[in-house]
Amino acid sequence: MHDIPGLLVPTLFHAVQRDGFSFVTADTMRPLLQSVGELSDWDAFADSWNRLGPDPYLAAKGRFRRRCHATFTATAHGAVEPAPHQPHYQALQYNALQGDIQRWFEPVDSSVAKGASLRTILTFCNDFFGSLSPSVPHWHVEVHQFRIEASIDVAGEPTPEGSHRDGVDFVLVLLIDRHNIASGTTTIHSPDGQLLGDFTLAHPLDAALIHDPRVFHGVTPVMPLDATEPAHRDVLVVTFRAKS
Template sequence: MGMMVAPYREIREAVHSVSNTLTGRQWITLSGSDITRLLNITREDIQQFGALWSDLRLDHYMADGGCYRYRRYGQFSLDPDTLEKHQLPHEPYFQPGYINTLNGEIKRAFEPLTAEFALHHVLDRLIRFMAEVCNGASGKKVPWNVRLHPYRIVATEDSHGMPTPEGLHRDGVTFISSVMIRRHNIQGGVTTITDASQTHLADVQLTQPFDLMLANDETTMHSVSPISMANSELNTAYRDVLVIAFTQP
């Protein structure tokens, strides 16, 4: 039996509802089952898209000396009317020190996104859906700058993996999202969301493929707790996530 596809009206209603919630409380979560149904993401899509996380590269810029983070990086411009994305020339990633107290003030030359990743239809659907939600929360069509950060955080028997080694932070963008791709043999990885004054708002754990957290980065802060290996008899333990940042030019 094939996966049920959400009708267009249901997708529009979902965008409207999620946008209103994002406007009201500044952050939202959606289950992976809702995302995959709304966007017609099949089990095969989940496997194919998730397999791309095995081709990330070690982050050599960790000021804490950690060797637990693998990633790539790329950015796109988004047509405000058609929501088509256009990949921008690859360049180093930079954050000011007041935004990233651990790795800020450095031009970090990460490996670019692979063509297979950048052109994947699952990525197109995710970006379009989230852009519409962000447009709804913004009250207008925005020519978003979209930055993509596929991450793999690794834990070993001897060491934890740190999804947010900089601690509670914001990313210096307009909206920030985390999409769960896969949790393999790990414990931990709980997302904490606060307001701009660091008053606690919620603790969220993304567990299933395509579980989503989306927040207004200008009014909230976030962190993710360390991960540890759940079963030391298995050889690997990791947390695969796609971070998508939307910035209004």
């Protein structure tokens, strides 16, 4: 593993191993990321959320969000490499709203995919998740850029499928930006529905680390604070699934 700040990692490891999740504030997440790479293009990286295309599959269900998607492969504590553009697929048991279909989304812009910030985030995930599952030699990695927009008439739904699992091994949810919104509280539940924790990603680089097989997660709808201003919640979601 890279030299991630020594006192931080055991605490996060313990939390994820014990509880199945950990909420990580930006003042902790930033040094963790910067210990394995650079965030030198962060402003351009965050700005790319302004150019996401609409999610056509969700629009067909009468809901709206913006989304781009990319796929990578990773080796244990090694390189994370881009994979050919491909559909995103979840079984119906994990996504009752849009399961059992291959969904093609606009690809993450190549400048974002190759940029310092995303490469650093992926390196951190490969190190951290790989250390939690050291027997896994190869990972299937997916990256999702999400923008949830809200208006006074229509609440934004970060997780329209409700509390759910993603059908992977590990999930990183990283806040990029939130503007003029209220709520958006992340909730973590046990499989029997018991609330295990809740927190709000409020500042850029606030994050949730989730062991997906153990817990369900969801996010409450968001509403604008000022009805006359645009309102959005931007997140990056990275998933790691062991390749068979």
